[in-house]
Amino acid sequence: MTLIIAALMDGKIGHERQVSGFIKALKKSKNIRVYELQMSEVSLLGKVNFDGDQIQQIDYVIGAGHSTHLKMVFLAWRYKAKTVVLMNPSLPRFLFDYCIVPAHDGVSPKKNTFITIGALNDMQISEKMHEGTLMLLGGKSKEYSWDNEKVFSQIAEIVRTNNRPCVVVGSRRTPVYFWDYVRTHTDKHLSSTRFFPFNDLPHDWLKNNLGNYQWVWVTEDSVNMVYEALTVGAVVGLIKMESTKLGRIHDGIKSLKREGLVNSGNLSNKAFNESERAVRWFLENEK
Secondary structure (H helix, E strand, O other), rough: OOOOOOOOEEEOOOHHHHHHHHHHHHHHHOEEEEEEEEEEOOOOOOOOOOOOOOOOOOEEEOOOOOOHHHHHHHHHHHHHEEEEOOOOOOOOOHHHHHHEEEEHOOOOOOOEEEOOOOOOEEEEEEEOOOOEEEEEOOOOOOOOEOOHHHHHHHHHHHHHOOOEEEEEEEEOOOOHHHHHHHHHHOOOHHHHOOEEEHOOOOHHHHHHHHHHHHEEEEOOHHHHHHHHHHOOOOOEEEEEEEOOOHHHHHHHHHHHOOOOOOOOOOOOOOOOHHEEEEHHHHHHOOO
């Protein structure tokens, strides 16, 4: 039997990768057909205006992102389908059949709720093609401040102690002034290290290349990149950041340390794929 899935997409890359990760994992166990529906193709009351085959049946409606939740409920009601929401919903959880929620959202498990270590993603474990080390930088956030000297000194120490070729990649949040600091402070020990601001690489570079690296270091503020690096099977370490206040990101990092999945001093490598674990729970509880 083929399950008919309606994936409600809100146009945000992070949310759509959560949906993609769940669907990819589900395909390993079930025959499914997926309709990707943009928000504009579904009315508030769940009527579909889809530019494609007429949808006669939907078994499950899947979505992530607060803007999708109300439309998910009405779309499921119209088609007598069930709902799978991939975050803590903005509506009461009893309105959804399956809630797959990151632990840092702070909700308690229920019959219809599965708690994951971090948000889902669509990365896959892969054969490592590079002997070098990849370092991924975030930036200033609500919970962390940015200090050029402290971040750069940790990069330099990793380069010196790991004795591997290193690539350092920034994100949208990495301050522009950090790259000026790099240019003026790079010495002979870092001469072979390659630094790339976010705009110097294709937008999909990380998704296409992260799985090639066995060793990955990530700044503590960038917890989603930590989860992605773990999912591809990398050995993951943390570049420490100055904390400004406690919050969900801190909770996520503490959980990873507690589980031994990351450690800035003693790296470990444990199997990690939350999309597959969430799908196993879903299949065990499928109604």
